Amino acid sequence: PNSPFGADIMTGVEASGMTDYRNGNRTVTLRNSKRDWEVQARLVVAADGVESRVGRWAGLQTHASPHDMETSAQVTVSGVDVDPHRFSLYYTSEFAPEGYSWVFPKRNRTANVGLGISGDCTSSKRPTGYLDDFLGRYYPGAAVVSRTIGGIPCTGGLDKTVADGVMVAGDAAHMANPITGGGIVNALIAGKCAGETAADTFHNCESKTVERNLIRYSKRCEDRFGKMNRRCYRIKEAILNFKDADFNAIAAEIIKLPVSKRTPIRVLSAA
Missing domain, CATH: 3.50.50.60 (FAD/NAD(P)-binding domain)
Incomplete structure (x- = not known):
């Protein structure tokens, strides 16, 4: 060397x-x-x-296997109103079947918005399609600065x-x-x-x-x-067997807890 x-x-x-x-x-x-x-x-x-x-x-x-390969898509968007001190996760089969969507704020009204879904759920729509639908619902006026796609083995x-x-x-x-x-x-x-x-x-x-x-x-x-x-x-x-109603019920239980006690163990206990 x-x-x-x-x-x-x-x-x-x-x-x-x-x-x-x-x-x-x-x-x-x-x-x-x-x-x-x-x-x-x-x-x-x-x-x-x-x-x-x-x-x-x-x-x-x-x-x-496709079942254990999370396929992901993310965009960096600008011109969005997001709380810079909080990130958001969305568990819904509408936008992220067998996965979740996320919004991670950056600075100057920009954020990383993305999702990951199981490879089992990509036959009817690709992750980019789900992401476009998510953006259309929550950030319709956002300007897409960059796009990233990839896979995550979750075996x-x-x-x-x-x-x-x-x-x-x-x-x-x-x-x-x-x-x-x-x-x-x-x-x-x-x-x-x-x-x-x-x-x-x-x-x-x-x-x-x-x-x-x-x-x-x-x-x-x-x-x-x-x-x-x-x-x-x-x-x-x-x-993976949970329905949207199950996630909503878990969230309802978690929201009753003080913030200091909202730990991963408590979340799993509520599940």
Whole structure:
């Protein structure tokens, strides 16, 4: 590396292939607009997002079924009157079947407005169609500044997140909370766990980054959020059967509580 800190950041570069684990290394093929080249890596951290190719190259099952893939759409809008100190969530089959819509205020009368729905619900209408309907109902005069679409695997986590010379993290490892679809915090925790595991492995002079020497990464993630994610997956499956009337009844119970007591546990208890 050319960096004095021991690492290089390369932009505009993609990994286009990876060999099997041989002689304690993986050979990764990199590509930019001008050339292809190969690097030898004792350890690869696959943080390449949904449907991770690197994970598949390592022989891990990273596929998510349509049922467990939340499809999402979001726009940044301007010229809207929103309370800058409050975000809003909408649970309704009209605009977000088997999911929810959100409004996150920004500044200067702008907001991020979006939704995520189960892949099971996209045959009759795409997420962008539901989002357009939502905007037409609540923000008909808003100017759309930008659009984003994507998928969030909400499986509760991969069965395996390590292989010889590879650790998988973030969306590549399906680490998002299955109820909310939020994955940034867990991805950051996983990155820290991956770094600690790599440091431990090299510091202990374990010459081979084989799976058995990396399994501590999986255990660290399991202790931090893995068990919770699998529990949340079971809750998600139950919530999918809720009707709009059920959500309204839950909201009616929650609104009776003081704000300080409106915790996730209380919400689930009301459900």
